[in-house]
Amino acid sequence: MDIIESIEKRKSIRAFKPDPVPQSILKELMEHALRAPSWGNTQPWDIIIAAGSKLEAIKQGFTxxxxxxxxxxxxxxxxxxxxxxxxxxxxxxxxxAAPAGQQPPVRRPMNTRFYNAPCVIYICTGRTFYFQPKGINAWPVYDCGLISENIMLLAPAYGLGTAALAQAVTHPDVLRRVLEIPDSLLVVLGIAIGYPDWDDPATHRRSAREPMAQVVKWVGF
Ligand SMILES: Cc1cc2nc3c(=O)[nH]c(=O)nc-3n(C[C@H](O)[C@H](O)[C@H](O)COP(=O)(O)O)c2cc1C
Known part of the structure; x- marks a missing residue:
């Protein structure tokens, strides 16, 4: 699958089948994802991938x-x-009103079971790299976004779907307890990953985008 096809296929999946994702597949996906660029090659990410009883304990804690x-x-x-x-x-x-063929965004309530994803990838970064004496250093979070996008663009090549979920990190105390995350790490984002339930209409929507003319300015052409 080429990158253009991956970009076009990726969308937030909000209904997963219960089927577990083999660890071997996730390892292969992560090998590629770790090629993400970062400020000075600092690779400011610590990644915890939770499934099975650990993820169930998190879902319970969030519920x-x-x-x-x-x-x-x-x-x-x-x-x-x-x-x-x-x-x-x-x-x-x-x-x-959304452009023809596109659907508008929808506000959703928190889903404490992460849309039944069998696996969540938690992206963390170093607390003292982010909180610096003269203010926040936003770049490690930016870099976490880059590796997150790699994960989400790689997923369709394995038949997997993803959803970046800020809501999956709204109770860091639960995550710290279950996943034994030290205070030295900040939990940035959770990425739900699994096999999409294409029978669920929730997986059919495609979100809208602003027209290019609205957000891209061309100079010097
Ligand atoms: C950093 C980040 C956090 C997000 N958090 C949530 C979330 O908590 N719940 C949710 O349903 N979607 C969440 N999303 C998904 C966005 O709503 C989604 O990307 C956007 O509406 C565009 O839709 P698409 O991903 O299907 O293209 C998040 C996306 C990003 C990048």
């Missing part, structure tokens, strides 16, 4: 905390200024 205030290691947005707010659908508002 018990449903409705409680969410606290993430990496601060979540407190506000969505324009134009970003308009690209999301506010609670209760009718769907935005």
């Amino acid at each position: 018990e905390k449903a409705g409680q205030e969410v606290v993430a290691d990496i601060a979540r947005p407190q506000d969505f200024p324009e134009p970003y707010a308009s690209r999301r659908r506010p609670p209760g508002a009718p769907p935005q």
